[in-house]
Amino acid sequence: MSIKGLILFDIDGVIRDVSNSYRMSIIKTVKHYCFWEPSIFEIDEIKNEGIWNNDWDLSLELIKRHIVSNRLTITPPTRKELVCHFENLYFGLKSPLESEIWTGFIKNEKILIEKNIFSELTKNSILWGFVSGAERASAEYILKNKLKLLNPPLVAMGEAPDKPDPKGFIYLSKKLLNQELGRSAPPIAYIGDTVADVKTIINSRKIITEQKFISLAVAPPHLHLKNSLKAREIYESKLKIAGADFILNSVNDIKNIFKNLFF
Numbered sequence: 001m002s003i004k005g006l007i008l009f010d011i012d013g014v015i016r017d018v019s020n021s022y023r024m025s026i027i028k029t030v031k032h033y034c035f036w037e038p039s040i041f042e043i044d045e046i047k048n049e050g051i052w053n054n055d056w057d058l059s060l061e062l063i064k065r066h067i068v069s070n071r072l073t074i075t076p077p078t079r080k081e082l083v084c085h086f087e088n089l090y091f092g093l094k095s096p097l098e099s100e101i102w103t104g105f106i107k108n109e110k111i112l113i114e115k116n117i118f119s120e121l122t123k124n125s126i127l128w129g130f131v132s133g134a135e136r137a138s139a140e141y142i143l144k145n146k147l148k149l150l151n152p153p154l155v156a157m158g159e160a161p162d163k164p165d166p167k168g169f170i171y172l173s174k175k176l177l178n179q180e181l182g183r184s185a186p187p188i189a190y191i192g193d194t195v196a197d198v199k200t201i202i203n204s205r206k207i208i209t210e211q212k213f214i215s216l217a218v219a220p221p222h223l224h225l226k227n228s229l230k231a232r233e234i235y236e237s238k239l240k241i242a243g244a245d246f247i248l249n250s251v252n253d254i255k256n257i258f259k260n261l262f263f
Contacts (some may be wrong), residue, residue, distance in 0.1 A: 002125060003125055003126070003127055003177065003186050004124065004125045004126050004186060004259070004262040004263060005126050005127070005186045005187045005188065005189065005261060005262030006126065006127040006128070006129075006173060006176055006177060006186060006187070006188045006189070007121065007126060007127075007128050007188075007190075007191065007210050007216075007254065007258070008128070008129050008130065008131050008169060008172060008173065008188070008189070008190045008191075009113075009128065009129070009130050009131075009190075009191050009192075010130075010131065010132055010133075010190070010191060010192035010193060010194075010197050011130055011132040011134055011139050011143075012132065012133070012134055012193070013112075013143060013192075013193035013194070013218075014113070014192060014193050014251050015111070015112060015113050015130070015142060015143075015147075016109045016110065016112055016142050016146075016219060017109060017110045017111075017112055017220075017221040018109060018220075018255050019040065019102075019220070019221055019222045020105060020108035020109075021090060021105040021106050021107075021108050021109045022055050022090065022105070022134075023040055023043060023222075024089075024105050025055070025059075025070050025086050025089045025090040025104075025105055026038070026043055026055055026058060026062070026086075027040075027043075028089055029059045029082060029085055029086045029089060030059055030062050030063055031064070032084075032085055033063050033074070033076065033077050033082070034063050034066050034067060034072065034074055034076075036066050036070075037224075038066075038120065041044070041231060042062075042221075042223055043058070044220075044231075044235060045185050046058060046061065046062065046088045046170065047194050047195065047196070048194070048195050048235070048238050049195070050164060050194075050195035050196050050198075050199050050242065051164070051196065052196070053133045053162045053163045053164070053178070053194065053196040053226065054133055054157070055086070055133070056079065056086055057079075059082060059086060060076065060077070060079060060082050060170060063077070063082075063210060064076050077252035088104070088187045089104055089105055090104045090105050090106055090138075091103075091104045091106055091137075091138075092104030092105075092106075092107075092169070099137075099141050099145060102141075103145070106138060106141065109146075111142070111146055111147065112221060112250070112251055112252075113251050113252060114149075114252050114255070115147055115148070117252065117254060117255055118147075118149065120255055121254075121258065123201055124129050124258065124259070125220055126262060127176045127177065128259060129152065129153030129154065129155075129172050130143065130153065130154045130155070130168070131147065131154075131155045131160075131163070131168050131169045131172055131190065131200075132154065132155070132156055132157070133154060133156075133157050133162060133163060134156060134157055135157045135158070136154070136156040136157070136158075139154055139156050139190045140152075140154070142158075143144055153172060153176055154172075155168040155172045161198045162196075163192075163197060163199070163200045164195075164196045164197075164198075164199035164200045164202075164203055165200075165203065165212065166200045166201075166204040166207065169190060169200050169201075169204060170204055170207065170208070173188050176212070176221055181208045181211040182208060182210045183210040183211070184213055186262065187212040187213075187214060187262055188211065188212070188213055188214070188262060189213075189214035189215075189216055189252070189261055190213070190214070190215060190216065191216035191217065191218065191248070191251060192216075192217060192218075193218050193219065193220045195238060195239065195242045197215075197217065198215050198217055198239055198242040198243050199242060199243070200246045201214070201215035201243065202215070203212045203250055214245050214246070214261055215243055215244045215245045215246075216243070216244070216245065216246050216248055216254075217236075217240075217244035217246070217247050217248070218238040218247070218248045218249070218250065219232050219235050219236050219239070219247075220235075223235055229231075
């Protein structure tokens, strides 16, 4: 079989809606330490800076900025303290081998992608995998338990530097294609929902200049509500400015455009 291309997917905001899970964990963690709740749009703003892909670090940064801007006499938590509180909110009762006992915000997540897309890609000689800033237990919960994917190729949190560093993306691309990247390798696309995801492709191009990399971007689910049209337009413009090649209305648009990307 001649491989036509490779699509790697981000997970949060692309494969699953994390508005009421990871983002709610950010909001409630920040409130716990500085008595202020950032809005979901304020979270968008800091994510659009392109360097806060890790939600723990993003939460801590929001706390520190709020303390400074309001001249508060609060001492921010250590990263270890914050991570512990965040995890208790997100997972609740946590056992990686027994996800059915989880009680946290993770239970609120909804799938955004049609389950048959992966088999459709495979039928058309397109490889696929996942590069995510989520913890492996969280990512596999969605991929294996919800989407029923068997041994999905995945690079998760802690297994590579945080995006927009492209090391994890490049590593998984080489592994799946089973060859060095460059002029002779098939095109590689990455679909994400943040500026950091777009910059991951931009940074990959700087390292492997002869490889065809394609940046696909989609605004996160909360911006697809009718009353968020203007905010969505602004968000998508920032993705485009960052270097996204295509802005999709939905991750499911992949099934309509992949032949134009690779054939």
